[in-house]
Amino acid sequence: KGLGEKLLIGFNPGATYGDAKCWPPGRFVELGRKLIEDYDASIIIFGSRTPKEMALNTAIAQGIGEGCLNLSGKTSLLQLASLLRQCKLLVTNDTGTMHLAAAVGTQVVAIFGPTDPRATSPLGEGHVVVRKEVPCSPCLKRVCPEDHRCMKLIEVEEVCEVIRAKLIKRPS
Structure with a gap:
């Protein structure tokens, strides 16, 4: 299958x-492997x-292995927006990319720790902030x-449950 046919x-x-x-x-690695295995994503x-x-993302991509494409540092802002729009969802820390994904209509699963979700969570409906x-x-x-x-208290299975619920609610 090509990327266009996959989740x-x-x-x-x-x-x-x-x-x-x-x-x-390591949590991103574990989550990536699980999503590839469970959803053929x-x-x-x-x-x-x-x-x-770039080093962080290369290590994560290598840890996930087949089924993972590392585009870290390889896209313009317009290309990033276009690619985000093609994604079913984005799993992210509190970042500018999180806000761009929300702006182009991609569902966001945002992992928050030291920042305040009342001030910086993704705008729009249907996004989920996971925090402890x-x-x-x-x-x-x-x-x-x-x-x-x-x-560290945010477990992979917790994030997986949020993703599962999103995938059930938003059929392809």
Whole structure:
């Protein structure tokens, strides 16, 4: 099958603002493998051209393996918008790409930790913010001074359940 015939799910694992906003990379790997196995999905990884983010996304793409295309640093803003529109949904940290996906009508599953979803969640209906209520969040810090529990407590299965519900509600 070509990409056009597959269920396309976008991942945006990085965040320019800081590492505290990032769900652990291994969780993206596990989620990607699960979505490919359970839904015969294709995963497209988006990200910036920064060396750090390109290295992060290369490692995640390699961890996911076949069925994953890493476009980190390879798209213009217009190309990114077009590709996001083709995705059934985007799984992302709190990023600019999250807002672009929402703007082009792609459903967003946003993983929030140190940021405040009341201020920066995706605009529009049908988007889901996954977060854990912990005493230190939202701290709004770039680097976690604690143990990053706001992100580490979010399990792959939790995100998978949200995706499952979205895929059932929005048939192809």
